[in-house]
Amino acid sequence: MKKIAILLILLAACTSISYEEHTKAGSKYVLNNGMTVLLKENPDTGMIGIDLMIKRSIAADGEKHGLSFFTNRMLLSGTEKRTREQIVKEIEQAGGAIKARTYAEYSEIVIEIPSDKFSTALDVLQDVLLNPTFLPEEVERERTILIGELESKKDQPNVVAEELFMKAIYQGHPYEHPIDGYVETVKQITREDIINHYKEWYVPNNTYLSIAGNLKERATINAIQHLFKGMQQKQTPKETFEMPPRIQPITLTQNMPIESFYIQYGHQLVPAVHPDFIKLRMANAILGSGSGSRLFYELRDKRALAYTVTSIAPSTRSTGFMKIYMVTRPETLNESIAGITEQLELLKKEDVPEDEMTVVKQKIKGFFFLDHQKTIDQANYLGLYEMQGYGYEYDVEYPEKLAQVTPQEVKYVANTYFNNPATAITGPFEQAKIE
Numbered sequence: 001m002k003k004i005a006i007l008l009i010l011l012a013a014c015t016s017i018s019y020e021e022h023t024k025a026g027s028k029y030v031l032n033n034g035m036t037v038l039l040k041e042n043p044d045t046g047m048i049g050i051d052l053m054i055k056r057s058i059a060a061d062g063e064k065h066g067l068s069f070f071t072n073r074m075l076l077s078g079t080e081k082r083t084r085e086q087i088v089k090e091i092e093q094a095g096g097a098i099k100a101r102t103y104a105e106y107s108e109i110v111i112e113i114p115s116d117k118f119s120t121a122l123d124v125l126q127d128v129l130l131n132p133t134f135l136p137e138e139v140e141r142e143r144t145i146l147i148g149e150l151e152s153k154k155d156q157p158n159v160v161a162e163e164l165f166m167k168a169i170y171q172g173h174p175y176e177h178p179i180d181g182y183v184e185t186v187k188q189i190t191r192e193d194i195i196n197h198y199k200e201w202y203v204p205n206n207t208y209l210s211i212a213g214n215l216k217e218r219a220t221i222n223a224i225q226h227l228f229k230g231m232q233q234k235q236t237p238k239e240t241f242e243m244p245p246r247i248q249p250i251t252l253t254q255n256m257p258i259e260s261f262y263i264q265y266g267h268q269l270v271p272a273v274h275p276d277f278i279k280l281r282m283a284n285a286i287l288g289s290g291s292g293s294r295l296f297y298e299l300r301d302k303r304a305l306a307y308t309v310t311s312i313a314p315s316t317r318s319t320g321f322m323k324i325y326m327v328t329r330p331e332t333l334n335e336s337i338a339g340i341t342e343q344l345e346l347l348k349k350e351d352v353p354e355d356e357m358t359v360v361k362q363k364i365k366g367f368f369f370l371d372h373q374k375t376i377d378q379a380n381y382l383g384l385y386e387m388q389g390y391g392y393e394y395d396v397e398y399p400e401k402l403a404q405v406t407p408q409e410v411k412y413v414a415n416t417y418f419n420n421p422a423t424a425i426t427g428p429f430e431q432a433k434i435e
Contacts (some may be wrong), residue, residue, distance in 0.1 A: 016225045025395045026212070026382055029221055034205025034233045037224055038382040038392050040212040042375060048118045048213035049376030050111040052125060053383045055208065056201045057105045057239055057318070059174035064189050066181015070146060071197045072100045072107040077138040079131040084138065087124060094120045104175055105317050106387060107201075112376045115214035119223070126227040129202065139191045150183050157262045157426045158325075164252045164424035165264035169321050171250065171422075173243045204231040210383030210392075213375035243268075243319040251423040251434065260307065261333050261427030265340050266323035267418050272315035273389040278398075279413045282405045284313035284322050285360050286352055287343060292363065294343050295324065305336045317388050322417075330431035337423070337434070347414040351407035365399050 019030040026040035054072070061067040076098065077084045091098040096113030098121075109128060113121040153159045163178050170176040180186075209228075211220065246268050270276055288295040288311025300306040306326050313322040328336040352360075372378050386392040425434070 016229055023393050025393045033231050036208045038210040039217050040378055041217055042213050045214050046115055047375045048113050048115050049379040051210045051379040051383050052109045053208040053387055054107045054202055055206050055387050058179055065177045065185040067189055067197050069102040069180045070189055071194045072102045073142055074134055074194055075128045075132050076100050078133050079127045081127055102179055134194055136191055146186050147183055157256050157258050161262040161264045161424050161426045168250045168252045168422035168424050203234040205233045206236050208383045208387050210379040212378035246420040249420050254426045255429040256426050260327050263326040264323055264424045265421055266321050267421055269320040269322055269417055271318055276413050278401050279405050279409045281313055283410045283414055284311050285364050287311050288324055299339045305332045333432045334435045344418050352410050
C-alpha cells in the first residue's frame, strides 16, 4: 500500500509532532512525548468515537490481581476539577457516553459523542487521564462495587467456566488470573498501589489515542497537541510474554447445582502478528462463527446436542487461544465433547471445499464491515491494530489478506495448533461424569 510518510526532525519549539503518516486507513501522528494518535475522518456521520488505550498486560499486576482493572476504573472516579458524577453528567448531557474498560493486554477509556460536542469530550478525556485524584473515599467506594461484582460472578456458570478455561489454557502464566482479580486480592490493593500503577503505565509513550468520525483532522491534531503536551515521556517496565507450549491435554471442572453443562474447549495459538493467525481466524470461522458454521449445524441443528455453540479466536500480542463455547444437557455431555473433537479432526484430515471457503470468507468480510458501522468501533480497530503490532493500515488490508487463505493452509494450521486441548466444564456433575 502506497504511503505518504513524513519524518519531521524539527525542534520541539517548532512542532510537537515527531512523525506523521497518511494512508487509506487514516492518519498516524506521533507526538514528541511519544503519544500515538490515529485519526480517521468520516463526514457521513454525526458522531465521534474516541478510544484511548493504555498498553500493558495483567502481568503488570504481579500478585495484586485486579490492580490494572481497579486503577482504570478509578480514572472515572474524580479529578481535580470534576467529581465522579460530574464526569458522567457532562458527557451524557452532551448526548454521549463514557466508559472505562480493561482487558488482558490493555486498558481503555472510550467516549461516544455527537460531533458538535467533540471539544467537550476531549476536555473531559484530558482531565481524567492527567488529573485523577484517587481520593481515599472514592477508592473504598470503588472497592465495594468491585467486590460486589466479583461475588455475583460466583453464581454465573458461564463466567465460572470462562475463568476455569483461562486457568487451564494459561496454566503457570499471569494470564491464568481473571482481569478483575479475586475478592481477596481486591481487598488488599491500596491507594498507593493504584497511584504507583497509574504513574508507571499511564504515560504518553504507552498511550494510543484513536479517534474516528466527523472531525477535521488538522484542527483535531492541533487540539490534541495542546491538551496533552504536559504529559512527560517515561520508560515503562519491561513486559514478558514467554509461555511454554502445552504438551498434554488438561481438563478442569467445577460442580454447580444447575440444569446444564457449560463447556469451554480450546487450544493455544500464536500472537496476532504471526503469519499463521489470519489462517487460524479462517479455521475458527469455519468451525464456529455464526449459524452456518460446522459446529452449529452438526451439534445444534442436526444432532440437537447444544443449546448454543460458537467459537472465538481473539487477537492478542502474546500467546493467544481459540475457544469453543457450548451449553448442553447432562445426558449429552460426553457426546457433545466427542462431537467437538470430531469436527476438529475433520478439519485436520480434509481440505475445506472451495465453495465453503468462499461462503465463509464473505461472511467474515461482512461481519468485519458490520463491526465498522459505529465510529467507536472504527476507532477501536485502528488503535488495536497499531498497538498489537500490525500497524493501523491493517484495517484496510485485513479483507485482502483473508481472501488469500487457501484450504491447504487451513488444514495446516489445524494440524499444527489444534492439539493438546484445554477444557473447562461447569455443571451438575452428580448427574453426569466425563468419560
